[in-house]
Amino acid sequence: MASEKSGKDAVGTGRRGFLRVLGTTAAGAAVAVPLVAAGPAEAKESEADRVKARYKETDHVKTYYRTNRY
Amino acid sequence: MARMKFLCDAERCIECNACVTACKNEHEVPWGINRRRVVTIKDGEPGERSISMACMHCTDAPCAAVCPVDCFYTTADGVVLHSKDLCIGCGYCFYACPFGAPQYPQTSNFGSRGKMDKCTFCAGGPEDDITPVEYQKYGSNRLAEGKLPLCAEMCSTKALLAGDGDIIAAIYKERVVKRGYGTGAWGWSVAYKDSSAA
Numbered sequence: 001m002a003s004e005k006s007g008k009d010a011v012g013t014g015r016r017g018f019l020r021v022l023g024t025t026a027a028g029a030a031v032a033v034p035l036v037a038a039g040p041a042e043a044k045e046s047e048a049d050r051v052k053a054r055y056k057e058t059d060h061v062k063t064y065y066r067t068n069r070y
Numbered sequence: 071m072a073r074m075k076f077l078c079d080a081e082r083c084i085e086c087n088a089c090v091t092a093c094k095n096e097h098e099v100p101w102g103i104n105r106r107r108v109v110t111i112k113d114g115e116p117g118e119r120s121i122s123m124a125c126m127h128c129t130d131a132p133c134a135a136v137c138p139v140d141c142f143y144t145t146a147d148g149v150v151l152h153s154k155d156l157c158i159g160c161g162y163c164f165y166a167c168p169f170g171a172p173q174y175p176q177t178s179n180f181g182s183r184g185k186m187d188k189c190t191f192c193a194g195g196p197e198d199d200i201t202p203v204e205y206q207k208y209g210s211n212r213l214a215e216g217k218l219p220l221c222a223e224m225c226s227t228k229a230l231l232a233g234d235g236d237i238i239a240a241i242y243k244e245r246v247v248k249r250g251y252g253t254g255a256w257g258w259s260v261a262y263k264d265s266s267a268a
Contacts, residue, residue, distance in 0.1 A: 044196060044197060044198070045196050045197065045198055045199075050143060050145075050151075050196050051143055051144070051145050051146055052145065052146055053071065053072070053145060053146040053147040054145060054147060054149070054193045054194075054199070054211070054213035054214050055072050055074060055147040055213050055233075055234070056213075056216045057072070057234070058216035058217075060216055060217050060218075061216065061217065061218055061233065064218055064222075064223055064233065065233065065237055065238075065241065067228070068228050068231060068238075068241050069241055069244060070228070
């Protein structure tokens with residue numbers, strides 16, 4: 001009887017162990033996926049590049065100024 | 071050094087909202103956000119005026135002054151930009167801005183607003199110029215392409231001016247000198263005759 005009970009416990013524990021392993025694997029995958037999905041680091045401008053002047057008085061811009069004088 | 075500025079000539083604005091549409095299309099702005107909008111005062115009454123409003127790229131920007139994570143920065147040509155990576159969506163800049171420029175893409179029961187979005191003067195953001203990452207977060211970077219903001223460039227009545235502050239101020243001054251103010255505006259007497267004489 002005792003051996004039968006311990007056998008049942010072993011089956012139950014084994015099943016729980018399976019679920020535990022399954023849960024751990026799923027949690028690990030959830031943590032790993034964003035790391036993989038993030039991919040390579042995005043290019044960022046340096047501090048000096050961030051505040052540099054972007055405006056250029058090109059022919060395009062000069063034409064805009066000229067036509068706005070009408 | 072040129073200082074970038076917007077100037078809306080209220081005598082010319084016809085409230086067509088093309089600047090709003092052009093901005094949304096150019097930058098693929100998310101639903102619920104208008105980086106630019108047209109405000110009309112005295113709608114339907116004498117003296118009605120419309121003005122196209124967006125971020126005015128203030129010299130001493132109040133949004134930057136109140137930001138708890140210091141995500142704003144001003145470029146050498148006077149454009150106020152921000153980093154969406156640093157923004158926590160607290161909404162302080164929205165309350166501080168006198169023009170209502172900062173906008174948020176989300177509303178939820180728990181107050182999550184998402185990353186703030188605003189007019190960039192078509193100058194992108196802190197990512198490398200003219201890259202897909204920059205476009206996805208901040209829209210196109212027309213200034214780096216040697217152009218000006220699309221809203222101003224395609225304004226049919228040339229009411230919305232953008233560019234070097236000194237130059238657009240000179241353009242506006244020329245217009246005012248030529249047409250005068252208010253009902254003395256150029257073309258007014260032709261279109262409406264002299265109402266006081268009638």
